[in-house]
Amino acid sequence: MVFLTPAGLHFILFLGSVRENRNAERVKKYLTNFIAKHNVSVEIFDPVEMAVYNYTKVVTPLHYYPKQEDAPQHLLDNNARIKKADGFIIVTPEYHSAVAPALSTLMDQFPGLSYAYRPAAIVSYSKGRFGGIRASTQLRTFLSELGMIHIPSVLAIAKVENTITPDGQTKDDTVLASTAAVVEELIWFATTVKEYSKVM
Amino acid sequence: MVFLTPAGLHFILFLGSVRENRNAERVKKYLTNFIAKHNVSVEIFDPVEMAVYNYTKVVTPLHYYPKQEDAPQHLLDNNARIKKADGFIIVTPEYHSAVAPALSTLMDQFPGLSYAYRPAAIVSYSKGRFGGIRASTQLRTFLSELGMIHIPSVLAIAKVENTITPDGQTKDDTVLASTAAVVEELIWFATTVKEYSKVM
């Protein structure tokens, strides 16, 4: 399979951890460095930084507001960003073999139609030897329900604290090869969907 | 299989929704009414009411405090409650085919050892026709990772707004039969574990 050089693709990268001293920092740096070598721009949706996650008790997803204009402005703005993205990179830690709740809380705020028909890549990490592959499996169903089309290759980073340095470097061959496969497939696929729409 | 009459079992029922106008109210009323007919006491762990869930951004599970005594008192108190329970009823809505994040956020605050070797029953509900059965499936792995032993029967309430009234009544034969199976198995199993420990 020959992968095309992309032209001006824009991705959103979702993070899934709100814990202190989270390993998400390592993974975020590693991935953004890696993608920077391609002709792709990336925007981060980080639950720690986003107003959407600063709820106390009650959360109402955008699509549950009878009138969209009654929704908080940050929900409307982020929804518009999601609709414009050419693809998604979904990063989750694994807690007790499951997707991190901060990730699903964040993604659940927006309607499936905003994500629909765009490709997604799945990245998981954990302190253990399975690298979050079970959370990754659960994400397939979740992302499909949100309307995304996820690529076959996945990146599962085992023993993340040993594998990725705090400044986002790795020498792990398995991780490097998986990342290359994931990024190339996502770019190929996002280009296919985007360019084919132009051809139509 | 003949089920024993239990003697003084105590269960914790976890709820999983923090949304406004949540259907969790219907399910909570239905289940507590149903169980009240048996000789069992039930305590509710409701994310809407619990301090543990009133975080803004940063969450630190109890087992990540280097010194337990530095943890907030509500974490320590609720952990002690979990350790004393004879069994658990885990109730989740299903969002995009997945477990509700409020449920996993709440349960993740406590170490697996606190839940270990006690039986759990799984209840799911949704507005759709599958009744949250996919979330239920994901819960099996999650609860096993927390050390619980979950019973085979499940209760999956489809079209919850039609099936359960706001005051917790139902005339749905499938729901009634599943609830009876779930409650009987949980009581049998919790009695087995509790009484056998005495016998030893």
Place this chain on the structure above:
Amino acid sequence: MVFLTPAGLHFILFLGSVRENRNAERVKKYLTNFIAKHNVSVEIFDPVEMAVYNYTKVVTPLHYYPKQEDAPQHLLDNNARIKKADGFIIVTPEYHSAVAPALSTLMDQFPGLSYAYRPAAIVSYSKGRFGGIRASTQLRTFLSELGMIHIPSVLAIAKVENTITPDGQTKDDTVLASTAAVVEELIWFATTVKEYSKVM
């Protein structure tokens, strides 16, 4: 989303049951009738009819033969068919909440590279009220591992014996709407991948 009229797409439909009096016959007739209305040709891979499934004890997948030319001719022929398909429709009954083993036995005979980068649609059915949606969820992971890209919409046929007649007719609105969504998405997506390759 406007879906293009396809031009000469060719799909393979996999069946997953080898049981006597199987409901697969109903579902096969229903789906082939439905698709016949579109400009698409469909070939059936049916474990009951295929030599690949007539093993006694020992099965060796094609990719485990050190020399491909030593493999049985039917394996080589069917592998060539898979490589030429523009898309796949994967039909599974659900046994004990899992994918039917006849389906995975059949699909496991061929290497992932033969399926790779082509779209797939998932169809499940059962005698019960969940329509095989749990098997459907497991299929997502399995198909991804085989390299396919599965569309978001799924068709889950509950109470199949009441819903689909022996000659493949249905009046169930949910089934009809899901089938339309699944077929349209698969055609859109297969066209996208196929035509875009030409454009390149």
Place this chain on the structure above:
Amino acid sequence: MVFLTPAGLHFILFLGSVRENRNAERVKKYLTNFIAKHNVSVEIFDPVEMAVYNYTKVVTPLHYYPKQEDAPQHLLDNNARIKKADGFIIVTPEYHSAVAPALSTLMDQFPGLSYAYRPAAIVSYSKGRFGGIRASTQLRTFLSELGMIHIPSVLAIAKVENTITPDGQTKDDTVLASTAAVVEELIWFATTVKEYSKVM
């Protein structure tokens, strides 16, 4: 948790591979050696050796015979064996992230009632680095549907050809520790269920 010394427990160990040169041999030897150190007898249900698996095309599970006496004798005999077992060890390789079809084919032949309310332990293995943990996750749902109660600990053997020798030896600390946890929990749990029934 103090685990009792068991008295005369009898387990069935299911294997899941029918492939030539299967790694199931290594795992079978390893597990039977390990368990031999405890006061437990183990019987093997091996699809390669069992008449139940020597079908050509058509398979009819025992519970689908309108009259049980019309079923083949081997189905009736094996069903009686399953009903008498005190616990189960379910061993599966992982093919494309899924449970091996030979395992589910074999287990599907018998009704859920024959397995019900007895504990099960899950063992998976693979040539890769995840040790079949995804198949293991799928097994939880499958075994629950069959009525079993599976213990929390699992054994997942990664890179099985390097980890277990052909005569069933290992020096891998992770594997040894997991096996000990799995066997102890299964014995504890099977004893609990068996002895408590006597106490009743």
